[in-house]
Amino acid sequence: MSDKKHLAIWRSGDWAIGRRRFLGLGSLGALASTVAAACRKATPPAKAVQSWLGAPVSRYGARAKYETAAREFRQSRRNEASSSRTPLQSSHGVITPSSLHFERHHGGVPDIDPATHRLLIHGLVDRPVILTMDEIRRLPSVSRIYFLECSGNTGSEWGGPNEPDVQRAFGLTSCSEWTGVPLRSILDDLGLQSAGRWIVAEGADACRMTRSLPIEKAMDDVLLAYGQNGEALRPEQGYPLRLFVPGWEGNINVKWLRVLKVVAEPAMSREETSKYTDLMPDGRARQFSFTMDAKSVITHPSGGHKLASPGVCEITGLAWSGRGAIARVEVSTDNGATWHTATLDTPVLKLAHTRFHYTWWWDGQPAVIRSRCIDETGYVQPTREELVAVRGFFSNYHYNGIQSWKVQPDGTVTNA
Amino acid sequence: MSDKKHLAIWRSGDWAIGRRRFLGLGSLGALASTVAAACRKATPPAKAVQSWLGAPVSRYGARAKYETAAREFRQSRRNEASSSRTPLQSSHGVITPSSLHFERHHGGVPDIDPATHRLLIHGLVDRPVILTMDEIRRLPSVSRIYFLECSGNTGSEWGGPNEPDVQRAFGLTSCSEWTGVPLRSILDDLGLQSAGRWIVAEGADACRMTRSLPIEKAMDDVLLAYGQNGEALRPEQGYPLRLFVPGWEGNINVKWLRVLKVVAEPAMSREETSKYTDLMPDGRARQFSFTMDAKSVITHPSGGHKLASPGVCEITGLAWSGRGAIARVEVSTDNGATWHTATLDTPVLKLAHTRFHYTWWWDGQPAVIRSRCIDETGYVQPTREELVAVRGFFSNYHYNGIQSWKVQPDGTVTNA
Numbered sequence: 006m007s008d009k010k011h012l013a014i015w016r017s018g019d020w021a022i023g024r025r026r027f028l029g030l031g032s033l034g035a036l037a038s039t040v041a042a043a044c045r046k047a048t049p050p051a052k053a054v055q056s057w058l059g060a061p062v063s064r065y066g067a068r069a070k071y072e073t074a075a076r077e078f079r080q081s082r083r084n085e086a087s088s089s090r091t092p093l094q095s096s097h098g099v100i101t102p103s104s105l106h107f108e109r110h111h112g113g114v115p116d117i118d119p120a121t122h123r124l125l126i127h128g129l130v131d132r133p134v135i136l137t138m139d140e141i142r143r144l145p146s147v148s149r150i151y152f153l154e155c156s157g158n159t160g161s162e163w164g165g166p167n168e169p170d171v172q173r174a175f176g177l178t179s180c181s182e183w184t185g186v187p188l189r190s191i192l193d194d195l196g197l198q199s200a201g202r203w204i205v206a207e208g209a210d211a212c213r214m215t216r217s218l219p220i221e222k223a224m225d226d227v228l229l230a231y232g233q234n235g236e237a238l239r240p241e242q243g244y245p246l247r248l249f250v251p252g253w254e255g256n257i258n259v260k261w262l263r264v265l266k267v268v269a270e271p272a273m274s275r276e277e278t279s280k281y282t283d284l285m286p287d288g289r290a291r292q293f294s295f296t297m298d299a300k301s302v303i304t305h306p307s308g309g310h311k312l313a314s315p316g317v318c319e320i321t322g323l324a325w326s327g328r329g330a331i332a333r334v335e336v337s338t339d340n341g342a343t344w345h346t347a348t349l350d351t352p353v354l355k356l357a358h359t360r361f362h363y364t365w366w367w368d369g370q371p372a373v374i375r376s377r378c379i380d381e382t383g384y385v386q387p388t389r390e391e392l393v394a395v396r397g398f399f400s401n402y403h404y405n406g407i408q409s410w411k412v413q414p415d416g417t418v419t420n421a
Numbered sequence: 422m423s424d425k426k427h428l429a430i431w432r433s434g435d436w437a438i439g440r441r442r443f444l445g446l447g448s449l450g451a452l453a454s455t456v457a458a459a460c461r462k463a464t465p466p467a468k469a470v471q472s473w474l475g476a477p478v479s480r481y482g483a484r485a486k487y488e489t490a491a492r493e494f495r496q497s498r499r500n501e502a503s504s505s506r507t508p509l510q511s512s513h514g515v516i517t518p519s520s521l522h523f524e525r526h527h528g529g530v531p532d533i534d535p536a537t538h539r540l541l542i543h544g545l546v547d548r549p550v551i552l553t554m555d556e557i558r559r560l561p562s563v564s565r566i567y568f569l570e571c572s573g574n575t576g577s578e579w580g581g582p583n584e585p586d587v588q589r590a591f592g593l594t595s596c597s598e599w600t601g602v603p604l605r606s607i608l609d610d611l612g613l614q615s616a617g618r619w620i621v622a623e624g625a626d627a628c629r630m631t632r633s634l635p636i637e638k639a640m641d642d643v644l645l646a647y648g649q650n651g652e653a654l655r656p657e658q659g660y661p662l663r664l665f666v667p668g669w670e671g672n673i674n675v676k677w678l679r680v681l682k683v684v685a686e687p688a689m690s691r692e693e694t695s696k697y698t699d700l701m702p703d704g705r706a707r708q709f710s711f712t713m714d715a716k717s718v719i720t721h722p723s724g725g726h727k728l729a730s731p732g733v734c735e736i737t738g739l740a741w742s743g744r745g746a747i748a749r750v751e752v753s754t755d756n757g758a759t760w761h762t763a764t765l766d767t768p769v770l771k772l773a774h775t776r777f778h779y780t781w782w783w784d785g786q787p788a789v790i791r792s793r794c795i796d797e798t799g800y801v802q803p804t805r806e807e808l809v810a811v812r813g814f815f816s817n818y819h820y821n822g823i824q825s826w827k828v829q830p831d832g833t834v835t836n837a
Binding site: 074089139 | 473481486487490492513517520521531534560600647650729734735767768
C-alpha cells in the first residue's frame with residue numbers, strides 16, 4: 006500500500022533532509038515526518054463532535070480553561086515592589102497578551118480613577134497646563150506596535166547560564182500596540198523654552214517613580230499613552246496614562262504619569278543614580294544608558310521544553326532592537342559552527358518584537374541551538390564573552406549576549 | 422499675563438483653523454483649544470498620589486475596574502446561536518482585544534480538550550492523515566495581522582440608517598494577530614490530487630458548521646490557526662483550531678476545525694445555499710460571495726457619543742478590504758461636499774484593519790461626517806445608493822456603503 010511506502014520514506018531523516026535541500030522549502034520534507042508519526046486509520050475521530058449546544062455569546066471573553074500560561078514571579082518580601090515575567094516559551098507571533106505583559110513595580114499598582122486623574126505639564130514652558138484624561142483623549146493620537154523591555158532583563162545571565170527557562174531569563178520584555186498622543190505636539194503648543202533640555206516624569210504610584218528624559222527624545226517619538234492592544238492601558242501598565250518611550254529601557258516609560266516638568270538638567274533621581282546605572286571595569290558608572298541594544302532568543306525549543314521525537318522541529322523566537330528594525334536573524338543548531346538565516350514574520354517593524362522561524366531536522370543527537378540578530382544600523386548581537394570584555398562583571402543591566410539552549414538525546418532542553 | 426492672551430487666541434476657532442492651514446499640521450492649532458479649555462492654576466493636583474503601596478504583581482492580569490466596554494448582543498431565543506459585537510466606539514489602534522472579538526455561533530461554543538482534539542484531512546489526497554494538536558504545533562508556522570468580518574456585518578443599514586451606534590451597525594468585524602500553519606504546506610505534502618478542486622471544512626460544534634473553499638485559496642494564504650494575539654485561540658474563536666481564510670467572509674473561517682475533505686465539487690451545505698447567499702434583483706442568487714469588499718467607518722465620534730464642546734475633535738476610524746491593503750481614506754465633515762485625505766497609522770497591512778485619523782475643528786454647528794476608502798486595487802467604497810443600484814433591496818449580506826454620522830449642536834451624535 007502506498008501509505009506504507011511513504012511511511013518508510015518519511016522515517017528516513019536523510020531522505021527528508023535531502024528533499025528539503027532539493028526543494029529549498031523547509032516546510033515540505035520536514036512536515037513529512039510528523040505526518041508519518043501521526044498517520045493512522047483515516048476515519049473521523051469518534052466523540053470529537055458535540056451534539057449538544059455549547060456556551061452562549063458573552064460580554065467579555067476569557068481564555069480556555071486548558072490554557073495555564075502565567076506570569077512568573079518569585080515570592081519576595083514585598084510583591085508590591087517586584088516583577089513578573091512573560092511566558093515567552095508559549096508565546097505566538099509578536100503581540101503579548103495584555104494579561105501576560107511583564108510587570109515591574111516599585112510601589113505596587115495604584116488604583117486611579119481616570120475621572121479624577123490629572124497630568125501637570127510645567128517648568129520651562131510658556132504655558133503650563135493641567136490636563137484631564139478626557140482632554141488628552143480629544144487630541145490627535147497615533148497607534149504603534151512597540152516592544153517594552155526592562156533594562157534588568159536577562160541580567161541573570163551576566164555570569165553564564167543561570168535561569169532554567171526563557172521566561173525567567175528573558176521574560177522582562179513584551180510587545181503591544183500602544184495608543185497615545187505624541188508628546189511633541191503638546192510641547193510645541195505649550196511653548197517649549199530654549200533652556201529646557203530635559204523633562205522629568207513622575208508617576209502617581211506610592212514611590213513617585215521619577216526619571217529624566219532628554220528633550221530630543223521627547224520631541225521625537227514619545228507618546229502619552231492611554232491605549233494598549235486596542236483597549237485602555239492595563240492597571241499594571243500605568244492606567245490611565247503612561248509615558249511611552251520607544252526603544253528605551255523600561256523604567257523611563259513612567260507609569261501612572263502625573264507630572265512632566267521641563268528643566269535644564271536631569272533630576273538625578275534615585276532611579277538614574279543609585280539604580281539603573283552600571284559599574285564599569287574602570288570604576289566609572291554607565292549612566293543614562295537609555296537604548297535597549299539588539300537581542301534575540303529562541304523561545305521554542307527552550308529550557309524546560311521536551312521534544313517528543315526526532316524529526317521536524319520548528320525553531321522560533323523573538324528579536325528586537327532599540328535602535329530600529331531587525332535586519333537579519335541567524336540560527337545555529339551546531340553550537341555556533343554554522344549559521345542559517347531565519348525567516349522573519351512580516352511586517353518587520355522598528356522598535357518592535359520580530360518573530361523568526363527556522364525549520365530544523367533534529368536527528369536525536371545532543372545539540373546546542375542559538376540565535377543572533379543584526380539590526381538595521383549594523384549592530385550585531387554580541388556573545389557573552391564579547392559583552393563582558395567591554396562591560397566587565399559588575400553590571401546588572403543591559404545584558405544582551407547570545408543565548409544557547411542544549412537539546413539532550415531524550416529531548417529535554419536546558420540553558421547552556 | 423501671557424496665559425490670558427493665549428487663552429483669548431486659542432478660543433478663536435478662526436485663528437486656530439488659520440494656524441492649522443498655515444502649518445499644514447492639524448495637531449498644533451487644534452491642540453491649543455483643548456489646552457485652553459483645560460488651563461488652570463498650574464500646581465500639582467492634590468490627592469493624586471498614592472502614599473500607600475498599590476497592588477502586587479499577578480499571574481494573569483485583568484482590565485481596570487473603571488473600564489466597562491463590552492460585546493453587545495440582544496437576548497435571543499437561543500444565545501448559543503447568536504452573535505455579539507465589538508465595541509468599536511471605544512476601540513484604539515487596529516488590534517481587537519481577544520476578550521472583545523465579535524462572536525457568531527451557530528451551535529454555541531464547544532468545550533474541547535486540545536489533548537483529545539484531532540484534525541482529519543482526507544478525500545482527494547494521496548495520503549489522508551489525522552493530526553493531533555501537538556503535531557500541528559510542531560510544523561512551520563506563521564503569524565499575521567488580519568481582520569475577520571461576518572458577511573452579515575452592517576446588514577442593518579441596507580434600508581438606510583437603522584442602528585443607533587457603530588457597535589450595533591459595524592461591530593461584526595475585528596482584527597487580531599493570527600498564528601498557524603499554512604494549509605498549503607500540508608496539502609502539498611499529502612499529495613493533492615488533480616481532481617481536487619474544493620475543500621470542505623467541518624467544525625466540531627453542535628451544528629457541524631460546514632463550508633466549501635476553492636482549492637486555489639486553500640493553496641494561497643489559508644492558515645490552520647491555533648494562536649490569536651500571542652496566546653492560544655480563544656474558545657469563541659475556535660479553540661483549539663480554526664480555519665483562517667484571510668479577507669474572506671467570516672463563516673468560512675470554520676471554527677473548532679475537525680475535518681478537511683478535498684473534493685471535486687462544493688458541498689452545497691446549508692451555509693452556502695439557504696444561508697449566506699443574497700437574492701439579486703433579477704431573482705438569481707449571489708452565491709460563494711467570499712471576498713469582503715472595502716469598507717470604512719468613523720468610530721469616533723459616532724452614534725451615542727457626545728462632544729464636550731466645540732473645538733478640536735479627533736475623527737478616527739477603521740478601514741479594511743478583503744482585496745488587499747487600504748490605499749487611501751477620505752473624510753468629509755460637510756455632508757460629502759468636500760473630502761480630506763486622512764492620516765493612516767502605519768504599517769498599513771493587507772487584509773487588516775487600518776486606523777485612520779483626521780483632526781477636525783468643530784464649530785458647534787450641525788454637521789454630517791463620513792468616511793470612504795479606496796483599496797490598492799482601486800476599488801472605491803460605494804454610497805448606499807450605488808450599492809443598492811447593483812444589488813437591490815433583498816440582500817442580507819455584504820453591505821459596505823458609506824456611513825454618515827450627524828453631529829447636533831449640543832454635541833450628540835446620531836446615525837444619519
